[in-house]
Amino acid sequence: MLQAAHRSSIEIKDSYDFYVLALKEFNKENLSEAYLYCDRARYELTSAINDAKIKIKGSRFHSLRTISYFFKLYGLYAVIFASLAVVLFSFLITRFSEASILGVPLWSSFFAGLGSSAQILTGIADDLRRYGMASRYKRLWYMALPLLAMVFGYMAYLFVGSGFIAINGSTDSQAFSIMFTCFLTGFLTKWLIGRLSRMSRDI
Incomplete structure (x- = not known):
């Protein structure tokens, strides 16, 4: 909360001072004092937020x-970005379903982009459920996820289409299976980035 307030140019000095005192008391295992300082830090932060509001004729407005x-606190920037990305990729899937590059349909990349957008929304929802605030996707790096997912989705289609993974069934069921594979690849983009980063460090 303090970080989000500081990045929004809200004065947090008093709140931060009490937060530091709370940490010191907590490290001393003096829990009662730590809780008191923590409550005071929250009170000072609330006061700072209220002071940052606009005052018009005795009323306060955001x-x-x-x-x-x-x-920033609730990750709404990421939610808006991911929601717009869902709309964009859904449009691209329906509008350019027949387009392809080197024999690979572009919907493979679009489904992966859709999956990465769903992953961002899922991550924000999980943070809000667990912590009541966003702990992931607070930086703008998440905007690169759909782009990377499109690359991974394209490669996933090549991987499946090359015969490394045998998919049985009718033509329609095979197409749906590949679509799901591309979507799942996009959803796992963050995990793939971590794995590939480890591999690159070991090379």
Whole structure:
């Protein structure tokens, strides 16, 4: 919360000071004092957020700083980006379903992009369920996930289409299986990035 407030240009000095005191008392295993300082830190943060609001005729309204704070705190920037990406990839799948590059249909990349967008939304929802705030996707790096997912989806189609994985069934069922494989590849983009990064360090 303090990080989100600081990045939104909200004054957090008093809140941060009490937060540090809470950590010191916690390290001393003085839990009662730690909880008191923690509550005071939250109170000071709430006061700082209220002070950052716009005052009009005795009423307080959210300012750009406080709106930015809540967007960062709950990962709403990532939610908006991923939602727009879902709409975009859904449109591309329906509009360019017949387009291909070197014999590989572009919907393979689009389904992977759709999967990565779903992964971002799932990550934000999981953070809010567990912690009440966003702990992942707070930086703009998540915008690169759909682009990387499109590459992985293209390669996934090549991998499946080359015969490394045998898919039985009718032509339609095989196509649906490949679509799901591309979507799942996009959904696992973050995991694939971690694996490939480890491999590159070992080379």
